[in-house]
Amino acid sequence: MVFPELRSTENYAMKNPAIASDLGQFSLCFFIKLVQDQGDHMVVTYARDQHSDVGVEIYPTEANVYVGSKWFRFTSTYLYDDTWQHLCLTWENTQGVTKLYKDGQFAEQVTNDATKNYVLKAGGFLVLGQEQDSFGGGFDVKQTLHGQLASLNMWDKVLSESDIAAQYTNCSVPRGSVLNWSVFKNLTHGNVTVEEP
Ligand SMILES: [Ca+2]
Numbered sequence: 001m002v003f004p005e006l007r008s009t010e011n012y013a014m015k016n017p018a019i020a021s022d023l024g025q026f027s028l029c030f031f032i033k034l035v036q037d038q039g040d041h042m043v044v045t046y047a048r049d050q051h052s053d054v055g056v057e058i059y060p061t062e063a064n065v066y067v068g069s070k071w072f073r074f075t076s077t078y079l080y081d082d083t084w085q086h087l088c089l090t091w092e093n094t095q096g097v098t099k100l101y102k103d104g105q106f107a108e109q110v111t112n113d114a115t116k117n118y119v120l121k122a123g124g125f126l127v128l129g130q131e132q133d134s135f136g137g138g139f140d141v142k143q144t145l146h147g148q149l150a151s152l153n154m155w156d157k158v159l160s161e162s163d164i165a166a167q168y169t170n171c172s173v174p175r176g177s178v179l180n181w182s183v184f185k186n187l188t189h190g191n192v193t194v195e196e197p
Contacts, residue, residue, distance in 0.1 A: 001149045001184065002193045003129045007039065009139035010190030011129055016136055018046060018126030019154075019178055022119050025092035026178065027159040029167060033084045034058065034147035041080075042143045044152065047132040048124025055131065056089065057143070065098055065110075067091050068118040072098040072110040082147075086168040090158040093118050099158075104168030106161055128152065128184065129192065154179035 003011055034041045038060060045066075046054035055066035060080045065072040077100060079087065088101040096116040099109040125136040131143035151167075153176025167173045173181070185194040 001128070001188065002195060003145040003147055003149065004191050004193070005035070005037075005146060007141050007144045007146050008190060009130065009141050009144065011144065011192045012139070012190065013128040013184045013188045013192060014125060014136060015179070015183065015187055016125045017123040019048075019120070019122045019124065021156065021178075022122050023156055023178070024119055025090070025094075025156070025158050026120065027088060027090045027155040027157065027164075028054070028056070028152070028179075029086070029088040029154075029159075029164065029173070029176075030152035031084055031086050031150040032058075032147060034080070034082060034145070036060075036080060036082045037146055039146065040143065041145050041147065042129065042131045043145060043149065044126065044128050045130065045132050046120075046124055046126045047135050048121050051132050051134065051138070053120055053124060057131070063100075065089055065091075065100075067098065067112070067115050068120070070112045070114045070118075072112055074100050074108050074110060077102055077107040084148075088159065088164045088167070091115070092158050101161070101164045104165035126179065151181050152179065152184070153181050
């Protein structure tokens with residue numbers, strides 16, 4: 001899925017309702033090839049109770065992940081990379097830990113105690129390539145994606161390191177139990193295009 005120049009609030013894919021069951025843990029994985037145009041890249045946002053129930057935003061110097069509108073700042077793993085990379089994020093509400101895996105390997109973990117016992121509620125808006133300031137809208141051209149996204153899937157559990165490594169090395173990704181990449185190709189807007197492999 002290609003998110004082109006020029007950046008625009010018209011370019012996105014959206015699913016609503018996006019998530020069928022409440023989640024106390026999840027894994028979110030995708031392949032991304034972004035354009036190093038000095039802008040930040042909003043990969044995915046989920047809005048249900050608030051406007052950033054889940055978010056993944058890659059800046060030139062760091063990446064921010066949101067769960068329940070709480071931040072996890074990843075500063076020691078370089079993700080502002082214009083080659084294809086495979087990223088996985090896992091979160092669970094027992095320890096309030098989010099783990100980042102890059103290209104099949106564990107890279108970094110961040111704890112945010114405020115996400116302990118948080119439950120991600122079903123039914124909201126899942127948007128690729130835009131940040132939501134309202135439910136399914138309120139987009140900002142400065143918070144968009146310029147690049148390519150593939151095989152974005154979400155599971156209702158914390159995947160193991162070996163499961164994640166297999167996604168990267170086999171390039172064959174099992175269907176996400178919560179979000180399945182194949183549905184998004186029919187949910188694009190604007191100038192987002194889908195390239196079949
Ligand atoms: Ca915003």
